[in-house]
Amino acid sequence: MRNEYVQAVLAVVRLVPAGSAVSYGDVAELLGSGGPRQVGSVMSHHGGAVPWWRILKASGHAPEGHEAEALLLYLEEDTPLVGDYRSYLRTGEGRWRVDLTAARWAPTDSDFDVIDAIAEELERRLHRMSVPDDGMAL
Template structure:
């Protein structure tokens, strides 16, 4: 995975505000590059320093293996949830998920300026890597 792509994904994730969430595919769509699997790879290998709990499967389920920690963060941030999360807190049993329809981040115009800057920088860096010094495209 190219470092340029990793840094771009992490930059987008940093923009997602508390109480909101996005799906892996949303991040790829905002960047105009990659797909849910690539974003998932970045998050699983490099996402520890960003609000990783705000990036989910399209179903709204928390990152696998991090459900308990993520649930506490969702509750702290006021992220909309559905299902038996209160029983999950007490017993570790119960099915719940983020209500992605209600929690999905909708970037403002100002947010889109930042998203566009990250996406354009990524495109420029990746294009520069694919064009040799003689200017011929491979």
Template sequence: MRIEYVEAVLAIVRLVPAGSAVSYGDVAELLGTGGPRQVGAVMSHYGSGVPWWRILKASGQAPEGHEAEALRHYVREGTALKGAYEAYLRTGEGSWRVDLSAARWAPGDEDFEQMEAVAGELARCLRKLSVADDGMSA
């Protein structure tokens, strides 16, 4: 995976404010490239230094294997939740998820400007790499 793509994904993740969440597919759509699996791979390998809990499956489920830690972040940040999350906090039992219809991040104009800058820089880097690759195969 290209480091330029990794850096772009992480830049978008840093923009998602506390109490909000987006899906892996949302991040890819905001970047204009890749898909949920590519974003998930970036988050899995490089996401520990950013608010990873704000990036979820489209179902609202927290990142697999990190549910308890993610839930603590959601409760602290006031993220909208569905299901038996209070029981899960007490006992580790129960089913819950983020209510993405209520918690989904709605970027403002300034956010869009930053995202467009990130996406534009990624596109320029990928074009340069593509041209360099084409020159090497000729």
């Protein structure tokens, strides 16, 4: 995974406010680059320093293996949830997920300005890396 893509994904993730969430595919769509699997790979390998719990599968399920920690963060941030998360807290049993319809982040115009700048910089850097020294595209 190119470092430029990693940095762009992490920059978008940092913009997602507390109590909100987006899917891996949403992040890719906002960047205009990659897809859910690429974003998931970035988050898996590099997401520890950003609010990783706000980036989910399209189903609204927390990142695998991090459900318990994520649930506490969702509750702390008042993220909308559906399912039996109370039982999960007590016993570790129970199915729940983030209500992605209610929690989905709706970027403001200023957020879109920042996202557009991130996406344009990513495109510029990736394009520059694909052009040989003689100026001809690969």
